[in-house]
Amino acid sequence: MTSLRKFAAPVIAILLFLAGWEWLVWVNGWPTYKMAAPSDLWPAFWKFRWLFLEYGWQTLWRTVAGLALAIVFGVAVGMVMGFSRTVRDGLYPLLVGFNAIPKATVVPILALMFVGQHDMNTILIAFMISFFPIAVSVSIGLSTLEPEYRDILRSLGASQVTVFWKIALPKTLPEFFGALKVSVTLAFIGTNLMEIISPHGRGLGALFDSGKISSDYPLMFAVLIALALLGIVLYYIVVALEKTFAGWAERAPG
């Protein structure tokens, strides 16, 4: 019963949403160049189905690569900041400033710096936009660890490394996954930003751009839907990982 509800409720919600959208376009008699209806999208999907598959894959692997980079770098920075107050005080303003820069402004700079290296540009921007929440969450998780947690092992002569692996790391996993949920969406946005803006790009963002150039509105909307689907998939992969590795943090219902 609960699994049925878990599955059926979102499906019904999506169907209702599509029906409402279709109805809105139909009632207003909007032409496709103003607002495409869901029924216009399927032909666009079908026409470009191989491009969707190929470009969807491009977008997906770049996002995941950028995110993986963000995890490695973010966790490393977060660890150093979590363990050393001096580093934390020193790095914080830098990180905040870096995060505050609108990434759309960085895209052309990166594109110029690594001309033609589309994959690398895209991965870099996905990485840059998404590592901040990870670094902050890990550093906060580690620096707010109550000293008693450390002392139960330290008092036995355990090393800092042991304390990190046995206590500090698992204890920060819930915060880490919370940040990862934000980061996965951000990385996705970063990938598409680069794909849309950089010339001769590939990926779903580039497909969107070409739809724009040829005024193929159903195609543009179809890309948006594909992006939304991909975003949902990525997000729920993170949720599944969270359940596996930090499921203990979830309170029993009731």
Next chain:
Amino acid sequence: MPAHIELREITHAYQTDAGPLPVLDNLNIKMAEGSFTAVVGPSGCGKSTLTRLIAGLMRPDEGQVWLGGKMVTSPRPTVGMAFQNPVLLEWRTILRNVMLPLEIVGQRMSRSDQEARARELLSLVGLEGFEDKRPSELSGGMRQRASLCRALVHRPEVLILDEPFGALDAFTREDLWQTMARLRHEEKFTAVLITHDLRESVFLADNIVVLSGRPATSQYVLANTLPADRTLDDLYAQPATEMLAILRHQIQVAQGRAPAEPQEAAQ
């Protein structure tokens, strides 16, 4: 009998932004092997600092801590600790929580021996049947019991308790006192108990050290005259009531609220 734990002329100050904060001032305490010492004193006078010094988690500016004839310069595996916060690991079962210290210092024990040891302690404190539960499924008193088991699982020579019952309600606390007395009967250790509760100190300890206000020094030491097989009821009759009155008075002196009477000031 030589002292098992000896604090010799310990003086310590924390370096803070506002300058050095003297916390302990020429503190001397001796504890015999197998004895149970309670330390009471005004809030913030340096009791937790004292426990960290005994555990070797930090070193004093001056003076030394001696443990079994050796000077303490670093943490040692013969110490067990429990705090007001039970700090159980939520991602482990109760059994695996209790076994945690053995992962650091129990290399010579087989895995099944480790588990048997943990189960033995858990049943001793009345947590039989809860081995596979998560800490979040237990009440505060039960979590504290599990934390005591973790502190004792590796058979430490020294048990350091920093207000372990401080956050519990009065009835649960009395249950835990009795559990503690049972543990002391079954296990062999020298215990140091930091507490705010004078009844607790009189029920559990052989000697009760009253610390002065910060910077703390040993202001008064009371030798408990209750029999070893004391009951909770004994706390409400002589000689416990008299000891409690003395301790209350000494705390007020430590807080600077009552003048010290010269003949009562120890040392």
